[in-house]
Amino acid sequence: xxxxxxxxxRQTLLGIARAAVEHAAQGKTSPAVQLAGLPPALQAxxxxxxTLTRHGDLRGCIxxxxxxxxxxxxxxxxxxxxxxxxxxxxxxxxxxxxxxxxEISRLTTPVPLVYTDPQDLIRKLRPRVDGxxxxxxxxxxxxxxxxxxxxxxxxxxxEHLCQKMGVHSQAWRSKHLDVHIYQVxxxxx
Numbered sequence: 001x002x003x004x005x006x007x008x009x010r011q012t013l014l015g016i017a018r019a020a021v022e023h024a025a026q027g028k029t030s031p032a033v034q035l036a037g038l039p040p041a042l043q044a045x046x047x048x049x050x051t052l053t054r055h056g057d058l059r060g061c062i063x064x065x066x067x068x069x070x071x072x073x074x075x076x077x078x079x080x081x082x083x084x085x086x087x088x089x090x091x092x093x094x095x096x097x098x099x100x101x102x103e104i105s106r107l108t109t110p111v112p113l114v115y116t117d118p119q120d121l122i123r124k125l126r127p128r129v130d131g132x133x134x135x136x137x138x139x140x141x142x143x144x145x146x147x148x149x150x151x152x153x154x155x156x157x158x159e160h161l162c163q164k165m166g167v168h169s170q171a172w173r174s175k176h177l178d179v180h181i182y183q184v185x186x187x188x189x
Contacts, residue, residue, distance in 0.1 A: 009039055010187045013075050017050055017102045018189070020079035025092045030080060033072045046071030049144060049184075050078040051103040056097060058155065060086040064143060065133060065182070068132055075104055103188035105144050107131065110180035118173045122154045125181075134161050135178040139163035145184055 005013070013103065016033060023030040035043050048071065049063025060082035064074060080140040083092040092100060108131055115121040125132065134141055141164040143157065151157045159169040171177065 003041070005041055005187075006039075009041055011160060012038065012042060012105075013034055013072065013104055014016055014102060014187070014189055016072055017079035017104060018074050020076045021052065021083045021092060021102065022097055024080045024095055025094050030076055033055040033070070033076055035070055035072065036156060038072055042072040045069060046074055047107040047109075048074045048078055049105040049107070050075060050082045051105065051144075051146075052082050052092065053103070054099045058088075059096075059100060060089050060093065060150040062086055063105065063107075065107065065108075067109070071106065081132045101189050103146075103186060105146070105184040105186045108183045113179040113181045115179065121158070121172065121179065125154050125157075127154060127157070129183060130181040131184060132149050132157070132161060133178075133182070134158070134165050134172065134182040135180075136165065136167055136171065136175070137168060139165045144186075 044186045045067040047064045047067040049061060051058070052060040062078045062081035062085060064078065067074070069077075113121070113124055115124055131145045131146060132143055141161055143161050143164070148157065151160055158172040162169050162171045168174075
């Protein structure tokens with residue numbers, strides 16, 4: 001597991017995300033993140049997902065599974081994308097900003113989950129702990145660990161994840177899929 005962020009580091013990232021969402025909703029470009037003034041943990045490469053909710057309902061969620069840029073930049077980029085590029089939703093409008101809540105999930109590096117058959121896969125998953133990535137050739141989908149709150153049964157979790165990936169819900173039972181797991185440090189406004 002990665003070292004946890006301090007309260008100040010979390011608040012800084014939430015501030016970066018909030019500013020990015022507000023700029024995006026107003027059609028403005030966010031100013032570049034000034035990395036030199038940030039703590040080392042926020043300058044280090046990190047992978048994040050930014051989730052927007054409105055009155056408790058999902059309003060946008062975009063992120064990266066692999067770290068490829070400084071965590072603070074990653075959060076800013078994904079906050080803008082969650083507000084404007086999640087294909088499931090229209091872009092966030094200025095009138096919604098006061099009702100939007102921001103959640104950030106900082107990911108560990110995904111690791112392969114080796115399993116022998118569907119029942120072994122079910123046994124090895126850790127509900128409410130593991131984020132899960134399913135891959136079948138070029139198709140790939142993930143659910144953050146927080147999704148276990150809505151879908152606590154591992155069988156249903158995998159069925160929904162298969163559907164998100166664009167394959168039959170029972171694909172995880174009928175063929176051997178590539179499975180990776182990761183954990184998150186989650187915090188919100």
